[in-house]
Amino acid sequence: MLNFSFHNPTKIHFGDGQIKMIANEIPTNANVLVIYGGGSIKHNGVYEQVVNALTEHTWCEFSGIEPNPSYDTLMKAQAIIAEKNIDYLLAVGGGSVVDGAKFIAAAALYEGDDSWDILAKQMPVKKALPIGAVLTLPATGSESNGGSVVTRDGNKLPFGSPLVRPQFAVLDPKVTLSLSDRQISNGVVDAFIHIMEQYLTYSVNGKVQDRFAEGLLLTLIEEGPKALLAENKEDLEIRANIMWSATMALNGLIGAGVPQDWSTHMIGHELTGAFGIDHARTLSIILPAVMKVKRNEKHDKLVQFAERVWHLTDQDEAVKVSKAIALTEDFFQRMKVPTRLSEVGLSKDNIEGIVQKLELHGMTQLGENRDITLAVSQQILELAL
Numbered sequence: 131m132l133n134f135s136f137h138n139p140t141k142i143h144f145g146d147g148q149i150k151m152i153a154n155e156i157p158t159n160a161n162v163l164v165i166y167g168g169g170s171i172k173h174n175g176v177y178e179q180v181v182n183a184l185t186e187h188t189w190c191e192f193s194g195i196e197p198n199p200s201y202d203t204l205m206k207a208q209a210i211i212a213e214k215n216i217d218y219l220l221a222v223g224g225g226s227v228v229d230g231a232k233f234i235a236a237a238a239l240y241e242g243d244d245s246w247d248i249l250a251k252q253m254p255v256k257k258a259l260p261i262g263a264v265l266t267l268p269a270t271g272s273e274s275n276g277g278s279v280v281t282r283d284g285n286k287l288p289f290g291s292p293l294v295r296p297q298f299a300v301l302d303p304k305v306t307l308s309l310s311d312r313q314i315s316n317g318v319v320d321a322f323i324h325i326m327e328q329y330l331t332y333s334v335n336g337k338v339q340d341r342f343a344e345g346l347l348l349t350l351i352e353e354g355p356k357a358l359l360a361e362n363k364e365d366l367e368i369r370a371n372i373m374w375s376a377t378m379a380l381n382g383l384i385g386a387g388v389p390q391d392w393s394t395h396m397i398g399h400e401l402t403g404a405f406g407i408d409h410a411r412t413l414s415i416i417l418p419a420v421m422k423v424k425r426n427e428k429h430d431k432l433v434q435f436a437e438r439v440w441h442l443t444d445q446d447e448a449v450k451v452s453k454a455i456a457l458t459e460d461f462f463q464r465m466k467v468p469t470r471l472s473e474v475g476l477s478k479d480n481i482e483g484i485v486q487k488l489e490l491h492g493m494t495q496l497g498e499n500r501d502i503t504l505a506v507s508q509q510i511l512e513l514a515l
């Protein structure tokens with residue numbers, strides 16, 4: 131196992147009716163900015179619950195954060211923060227809203243000339259406004275991690291800091307009942323691939339991390355397809371298991387002390403940045419190709435994945451690995467997400483541009499071994515056609 135320091139201070143309030151807990155978590159003397167997206171929270175009772183919980187607080191709101199939050203939109207919040215002396219942010223929404231709040235929090239106290247440098251130049255975040263989150267879409271893990279992804283002019287860039295990790299997060303599975311099938315699928319697949327990014331590398335004998343990761347993968351494989359069935363549309367237990375899996379997938383626990391890949395995500399970000407494809411759908415296209423191109427380097431873990439997650443018992447390890455990759459693709463298909471670039475209207479002609487974007491963003495040595503060069507990324511994209 132590799133050395134690690136693990137500290138996740140996000141307090142989680144999980145379950146039905148827990149939105150009211152925000153009243154105790156946010157200091158009553160705070161000036162709160164409630165941040166949300168395109169308005170789904172106004173149709174599913176979440177906004178009302180937040181308003182009811184904040185009766186003792188001074189608050190105002192900023193809305194309109196779009197999926198894959200845009201820098202220009204986020205910067206508009208800065209005027210309100212200055213005008214109203216905002217000193218606490220409450221993000222109410224999916225990963226885009228939480229990520230957006232993180233950037234707003236960091237930009238509000240950034241002392242450099244241009245807040246875009248936090249993303250483009252990876253300038254360190256030295257101060258940030260405190261954040262709380264009410265999560266409405268289980269997927270990204272953003273509610274209890276320090277990561278955020280922001281888009282500007284087709285460039286989708288990540289930044290991270292412990293200072294933007296939410297202080298608390300409310301996870302009420304009931305609020306996820308209003309999600310469309312597309313967003314349910316996206317969430318399950320994004321969480322699944324977060325686990326794979328931290329699991330499918332090379333073994334360092336991290337038994338706890340591996341078995342936690344396998345448990346989460348098995349849960350998502352069991353519960354994900356069920357959530358799409360008409361007869362389960364009101365099933366809160368399925369939603370609860372998906373929601374907790376997605377948080378646990380990217381709250382730092384399973385990734386502590388083990389190598390991490392993240393090449394699928396970095397290539398996927400270029401597909402969203404350039405073509406607007408949903409985050410999870412870029413991942414379901416890229417991951418199978420990464421598994422195929424890196425099957426030698428990832429061999430031992432692929433065999434373990436085949437045996438423990440797909441329960442394959444073939445004698446021949448190569449057969450086992452091929453079957454495990456095919457079963458992973460089959461799972462994505464059952465979750466109704468694409469597994470090929472052609473399914474989202476992209477062809478060979480688009481690959482050169484994507485590779486150029488990877489180069490522009492410094493994504494030239496990806497993967498746990500830093501050996502996914504631009505040429506290897508090109509190979510991955512070609513295999514994903």
Ligand code: NZQ
Nearest residue numbers: 167168169170197198224225226266267270272277308309
């Ligand atoms: O904007 P509203 O109206 O709220 O609608 C949203 C949005 O249209 C809707 N939605 C959310 N909760 C709902 C709901 N609709 C009905 N009922 C509900 N309960 O869903 C749509 C998509 O929301 P979004 O927040 O964009 O989805 P997601 O949570 O998948 O977040 C994706 C973003 O997170 C980033 C992605 O790159 C992408 O920008 N990621 C962040 C990560 C992190 N911070 O650690 C890691 C991830 O790998 C990912 O990169």
Ligand code: ZN
Nearest residue numbers: 270320324395
């Ligand atoms: Zn993701």
